[in-house]
Amino acid sequence: MASLMEDLIDVLNKEEEQYQGLIELGKKKREVVIRADIKTLDEITATEQEVASNLQNLAKKRTRVLNDMATVLGRNPGEVTITKMISYLEEQPVEQKQLMEVKERLLQTGKEMEAINEQNEILLNQALEMVEFDLTLLKSMRQAPETANYNKNACNTGDLLGSSGFDAKQ
Template structure:
């Protein structure tokens, strides 16, 4: 089981490193979203996708290792998490300490990424709302014929001043 534990710790350290590398990428993504630089946003998204692919592969290996460890220690009931495993490692303080440390590091790093991604999500939603507002405004100015001033005969509009577009081409 010692080799399984060493392999698990190694996989978790690799995952931690990839997550840690995502933090500056996510911070850069915030700056790019604020600047509205779509080209840079696409490049950052490609970097993120590579990291997600790495994490997915590592997660698959981690799940296999956890299943093997669970089989070795003959745990069949309930959920078997890293926290559960740490609690069962009382007779192996070195491995328990290493697992606990990497667990805490992963947890804090992932929490930081969640915060940054929530901020980015909010910025993107605000940007989309602004785009929708602008599109509605442009559409409403194109749809309203004549001048938009009220007169005594408000039920009638000036048919001579029909606007076909938003800009006056004669100027």
């Protein structure tokens, strides 16, 4: 059981390290979005994908270790969580304390990452709105207003003004 506990704490520590790495990438991403540096944003996104893959592997390992611990304790493997493991360790205060500390650090890191992701989401939405505004402005600049010229049937001819917006002919 002691080696399983060490494995669990090790996996949780590695998960926290990966999340800390994502936090740093999120901070860099914020600066890159502000500068509108698409190339660097692409590189950061690729790195984030690698970290996400590592986190997925660590999550699988954590689940395996928890299932092994549940089997040793005679519990249902599907129902064992870190919080329940903490409560099961009442007779082992050292391990219980270590597990509680790792859990709290991981939760704090998750909250910090969530805040950074929310800020980046807002920045990205604002950047998209700005791009949409620019595109609308460019489209409207290419469209010239129609003249108020009518044909003999009193229908608008739909003639467009020149690109300068003024009719220089007299």
